[in-house]
Amino acid sequence: GAVVSQHPSRVICKSGTSVKIECRSLDFQATTMFWYRQFPKKSLMLMATSNEGSKATYEQGVEKDKFLINHASLTLSTLTVTSAHPEDSSFYICSVQTGAGTGELFFGEGSRLTVL
Amino acid sequence: QKEVEQNSGPLSVPEGAIASLNCTYSDRGSQSFFWYRQYSGKSPELIMFIYSNGDKEDGRFTAQLNKASQYVSLLIRDSQPSDSATYLCAVNGRGSTLGRLYFGRGTQLTVWP
Numbered sequence: 001g002a003v004v005s006q007h008p009s010r011v012i013c014k015s016g017t018s019v020k021i022e023c024r025s026l027d028f029q030a031t032t033m034f035w036y037r038q039f040p041k042k043s044l045m046l047m048a049t050s051n052e053g054s055k056a057t058y059e060q061g062v063e064k065d066k067f068l069i070n071h072a073s074l075t076l077s078t079l080t081v082t083s084a085h086p087e088d089s090s091f092y093i094c095s096v097q098t099g100a101g102t103g104e105l106f107f108g109e110g111s112r113l114t115v116l
Numbered sequence: 117q118k119e120v121e122q123n124s125g126p127l128s129v130p131e132g133a134i135a136s137l138n139c140t141y142s143d144r145g146s147q148s149f150f151w152y153r154q155y156s157g158k159s160p161e162l163i164m165f166i167y168s169n170g171d172k173e174d175g176r177f178t179a180q181l182n183k184a185s186q187y188v189s190l191l192i193r194d195s196q197p198s199d200s201a202t203y204l205c206a207v208n209g210r211g212s213t214l215g216r217l218y219f220g221r222g223t224q225l226t227v228w229p
Contacts, residue, residue: 001162034215043120044160044204044219093159097215104150105206105215110159 002028002096006108023094029074038091050077084115122220135192139205148208195227
Protein backbone atom coordinates (compact mmCIF):
# COMPACT_ATOMS: atom_id res chain seq x y z
CA GLY A 1 0.00 0.00 0.00
CA ALA A 2 0.88 3.63 0.40
CA VAL A 3 0.99 5.91 3.43
CA VAL A 4 -0.75 9.20 2.82
CA SER A 5 -0.81 12.12 5.23
CA GLN A 6 -3.08 15.16 5.18
CA HIS A 7 -2.84 18.43 7.01
CA PRO A 8 -4.71 20.02 8.67
CA SER A 9 -7.11 17.41 9.93
CA ARG A 10 -9.61 20.07 10.97
CA VAL A 11 -9.97 23.67 9.96
CA ILE A 12 -12.56 26.29 10.76
CA CYS A 13 -12.59 29.49 8.77
CA LYS A 14 -14.73 32.51 8.11
CA SER A 15 -16.75 32.85 4.96
CA GLY A 16 -14.74 34.48 2.19
CA THR A 17 -11.34 33.28 3.28
CA SER A 18 -9.15 30.71 1.52
CA VAL A 19 -8.00 27.46 3.02
CA LYS A 20 -5.12 25.25 1.89
CA ILE A 21 -5.04 21.51 2.52
CA GLU A 22 -1.85 19.54 2.03
CA CYS A 23 -1.60 15.92 0.99
CA ARG A 24 1.68 14.06 1.25
CA SER A 25 2.57 10.62 -0.02
CA LEU A 26 5.10 9.47 2.57
CA ASP A 27 6.44 6.28 1.05
CA PHE A 28 5.55 6.45 -2.61
CA GLN A 29 6.31 8.85 -5.40
CA ALA A 30 2.91 9.67 -6.76
CA THR A 31 2.62 11.21 -10.19
CA THR A 32 -1.11 11.21 -9.68
CA MET A 33 -3.22 11.94 -6.63
CA PHE A 34 -6.98 12.16 -6.31
CA TRP A 35 -9.09 14.56 -4.30
CA TYR A 36 -12.46 13.45 -3.00
CA ARG A 37 -15.15 15.25 -1.04
CA GLN A 38 -17.69 13.71 1.28
CA PHE A 39 -20.76 15.43 2.70
CA PRO A 40 -22.42 14.00 5.83
CA LYS A 41 -24.25 10.74 5.14
CA LYS A 42 -23.23 10.96 1.51
CA SER A 43 -20.85 9.10 -0.73
CA LEU A 44 -17.34 10.12 -1.65
CA MET A 45 -17.36 12.24 -4.75
CA LEU A 46 -14.29 12.54 -6.93
CA MET A 47 -13.40 16.20 -7.39
CA ALA A 48 -10.23 16.13 -9.42
CA THR A 49 -7.18 14.22 -10.48
CA SER A 50 -3.96 15.94 -9.48
CA ASN A 51 -1.10 15.47 -11.94
CA GLU A 52 2.50 16.14 -10.96
CA GLY A 53 3.93 19.00 -12.96
CA SER A 54 0.79 19.72 -14.94
CA LYS A 55 -2.73 20.97 -14.56
CA ALA A 56 -5.27 19.03 -12.57
CA THR A 57 -8.19 17.34 -14.29
CA TYR A 58 -11.48 18.33 -12.74
CA GLU A 59 -14.69 16.32 -12.69
CA GLN A 60 -17.80 17.73 -14.25
CA GLY A 61 -19.45 20.30 -12.02
CA VAL A 62 -16.35 21.07 -9.94
CA GLU A 63 -15.25 24.69 -10.22
CA LYS A 64 -11.56 24.76 -11.05
CA ASP A 65 -11.22 28.40 -10.03
CA LYS A 66 -12.68 27.68 -6.64
CA PHE A 67 -10.77 24.50 -5.88
CA LEU A 68 -7.17 25.16 -6.85
CA ILE A 69 -4.96 22.11 -7.03
CA ASN A 70 -1.19 22.19 -7.21
CA HIS A 71 0.96 19.08 -7.52
CA ALA A 72 4.45 20.51 -7.48
CA SER A 73 6.34 17.38 -6.47
CA LEU A 74 5.95 13.63 -6.48
CA THR A 75 5.06 13.64 -2.80
CA LEU A 76 2.91 16.72 -2.34
CA SER A 77 -0.41 17.90 -3.68
CA THR A 78 -2.34 20.84 -2.28
CA LEU A 79 -5.99 21.78 -2.51
CA THR A 80 -6.92 25.40 -1.90
CA VAL A 81 -10.55 26.26 -1.34
CA THR A 82 -10.80 29.88 -2.39
CA SER A 83 -13.39 32.31 -1.05
CA ALA A 84 -14.92 29.56 1.04
CA HIS A 85 -18.61 29.58 1.81
CA PRO A 86 -20.64 27.51 4.29
CA GLU A 87 -21.73 25.15 1.51
CA ASP A 88 -18.07 24.22 1.03
CA SER A 89 -18.04 22.71 4.51
CA SER A 90 -17.20 19.07 3.97
CA PHE A 91 -14.70 16.28 4.52
CA TYR A 92 -11.93 16.51 1.94
CA ILE A 93 -9.83 13.41 1.38
CA CYS A 94 -6.85 12.89 -0.85
CA SER A 95 -5.70 9.55 -2.15
CA VAL A 96 -2.90 7.82 -3.97
CA GLN A 97 -3.00 4.98 -6.46
CA THR A 98 0.22 3.02 -6.49
CA GLY A 99 -0.07 1.78 -10.05
CA ALA A 100 -0.27 -1.84 -9.00
CA GLY A 101 -2.65 -2.44 -11.83
CA THR A 102 -5.89 -2.92 -10.01
CA GLY A 103 -6.58 0.69 -9.18
CA GLU A 104 -7.05 0.52 -5.45
CA LEU A 105 -6.74 3.81 -3.63
CA PHE A 106 -5.02 4.58 -0.36
CA PHE A 107 -6.51 7.52 1.46
CA GLY A 108 -5.15 10.22 3.68
CA GLU A 109 -6.75 10.88 7.05
CA GLY A 110 -9.02 13.53 5.60
CA SER A 111 -9.49 17.21 6.39
CA ARG A 112 -12.74 18.44 7.83
CA LEU A 113 -13.49 21.97 6.73
CA THR A 114 -16.08 24.08 8.49
CA VAL A 115 -16.88 27.48 7.03
CA LEU A 116 -18.72 29.83 9.34
CA GLN B 117 -21.77 9.61 -13.91
CA LYS B 118 -21.32 5.98 -13.08
CA GLU B 119 -24.01 4.79 -10.66
CA VAL B 120 -23.12 2.60 -7.75
CA GLU B 121 -26.00 1.56 -5.52
CA GLN B 122 -25.90 0.11 -2.05
CA ASN B 123 -28.55 -0.54 0.56
CA SER B 124 -28.00 2.25 3.05
CA GLY B 125 -29.04 0.05 5.94
CA PRO B 126 -28.54 0.14 8.76
CA LEU B 127 -27.72 -3.54 8.87
CA SER B 128 -27.60 -5.02 12.31
CA VAL B 129 -26.25 -8.50 13.10
CA PRO B 130 -25.25 -10.28 16.29
CA GLU B 131 -21.66 -11.05 17.07
CA GLY B 132 -20.52 -14.21 15.33
CA ALA B 133 -23.08 -13.98 12.53
CA ILE B 134 -22.48 -13.49 8.83
CA ALA B 135 -23.04 -9.97 7.52
CA SER B 136 -23.94 -9.66 3.85
CA LEU B 137 -23.44 -6.39 2.01
CA ASN B 138 -24.62 -5.82 -1.53
CA CYS B 139 -23.76 -3.45 -4.34
CA THR B 140 -24.94 -2.98 -7.91
CA TYR B 141 -23.38 -0.83 -10.59
CA SER B 142 -24.66 0.61 -13.83
CA ASP B 143 -21.58 0.67 -16.06
CA ARG B 144 -21.32 -2.73 -17.70
CA GLY B 145 -17.76 -1.92 -18.72
CA SER B 146 -16.57 -1.63 -15.13
CA GLN B 147 -13.55 -3.76 -14.50
CA SER B 148 -12.34 -3.35 -10.92
CA PHE B 149 -14.39 -3.42 -7.75
CA PHE B 150 -13.43 -2.45 -4.25
CA TRP B 151 -14.76 -2.63 -0.74
CA TYR B 152 -13.72 0.00 1.76
CA ARG B 153 -14.54 0.31 5.43
CA GLN B 154 -15.07 3.74 6.95
CA TYR B 155 -15.36 4.41 10.65
CA SER B 156 -17.24 7.51 11.70
CA GLY B 157 -15.17 10.63 11.17
CA LYS B 158 -12.35 8.72 9.52
CA SER B 159 -11.22 8.17 5.96
CA PRO B 160 -11.89 4.90 4.12
CA GLU B 161 -9.56 1.95 4.39
CA LEU B 162 -9.32 -0.76 1.77
CA ILE B 163 -10.67 -4.17 2.73
CA MET B 164 -10.29 -5.95 -0.58
CA PHE B 165 -10.68 -5.73 -4.31
CA ILE B 166 -11.96 -8.11 -6.95
CA TYR B 167 -11.93 -8.02 -10.71
CA SER B 168 -12.77 -11.56 -11.82
CA ASN B 169 -16.16 -13.24 -11.63
CA GLY B 170 -16.56 -15.51 -8.66
CA ASP B 171 -15.43 -15.40 -5.07
CA LYS B 172 -12.33 -14.01 -3.46
CA GLU B 173 -11.58 -14.76 0.16
CA ASP B 174 -9.33 -12.91 2.58
CA GLY B 175 -9.61 -14.01 6.17
CA ARG B 176 -13.14 -13.41 7.40
CA PHE B 177 -14.04 -11.45 4.29
CA THR B 178 -15.31 -12.83 0.99
CA ALA B 179 -16.05 -10.67 -2.02
CA GLN B 180 -18.30 -12.01 -4.74
CA LEU B 181 -18.55 -10.62 -8.25
CA ASN B 182 -21.11 -11.33 -10.94
CA LYS B 183 -20.47 -9.12 -13.94
CA ALA B 184 -23.44 -10.46 -15.88
CA SER B 185 -25.74 -9.26 -13.11
CA GLN B 186 -23.59 -6.20 -12.41
CA TYR B 187 -23.51 -7.19 -8.79
CA VAL B 188 -20.79 -7.33 -6.18
CA SER B 189 -21.13 -8.36 -2.57
CA LEU B 190 -19.11 -8.62 0.61
CA LEU B 191 -19.61 -11.29 3.23
CA ILE B 192 -18.17 -10.90 6.68
CA ARG B 193 -18.01 -14.14 8.63
CA ASP B 194 -17.83 -14.33 12.42
CA SER B 195 -18.76 -10.65 12.66
CA GLN B 196 -17.20 -8.73 15.52
CA PRO B 197 -18.31 -5.49 17.19
CA SER B 198 -15.14 -3.91 15.76
CA ASP B 199 -16.58 -4.53 12.30
CA SER B 200 -19.25 -1.93 13.03
CA ALA B 201 -18.65 0.74 10.39
CA THR B 202 -19.90 1.98 7.05
CA TYR B 203 -18.90 -0.20 4.12
CA LEU B 204 -18.36 1.49 0.79
CA CYS B 205 -18.50 -0.20 -2.57
CA ALA B 206 -16.40 1.41 -5.29
CA VAL B 207 -16.03 0.83 -8.99
CA ASN B 208 -13.35 1.74 -11.49
CA GLY B 209 -14.92 1.95 -14.92
CA ARG B 210 -13.50 0.74 -18.19
CA GLY B 211 -11.31 3.36 -19.74
CA SER B 212 -11.10 5.36 -16.53
CA THR B 213 -7.74 6.37 -15.19
CA LEU B 214 -6.72 3.94 -12.49
CA GLY B 215 -7.73 5.57 -9.22
CA ARG B 216 -10.81 7.35 -10.54
CA LEU B 217 -13.24 5.42 -8.42
CA TYR B 218 -16.98 5.88 -8.09
CA PHE B 219 -18.43 5.14 -4.70
CA GLY B 220 -21.80 4.03 -3.42
CA ARG B 221 -23.34 5.79 -0.44
CA GLY B 222 -22.29 3.01 1.87
CA THR B 223 -24.05 0.50 4.10
CA GLN B 224 -23.91 1.09 7.82
CA LEU B 225 -23.24 -2.13 9.71
CA THR B 226 -23.72 -2.61 13.43
CA VAL B 227 -22.53 -5.78 15.12
CA TRP B 228 -23.97 -6.12 18.59
CA PRO B 229 -22.39 -8.25 21.32
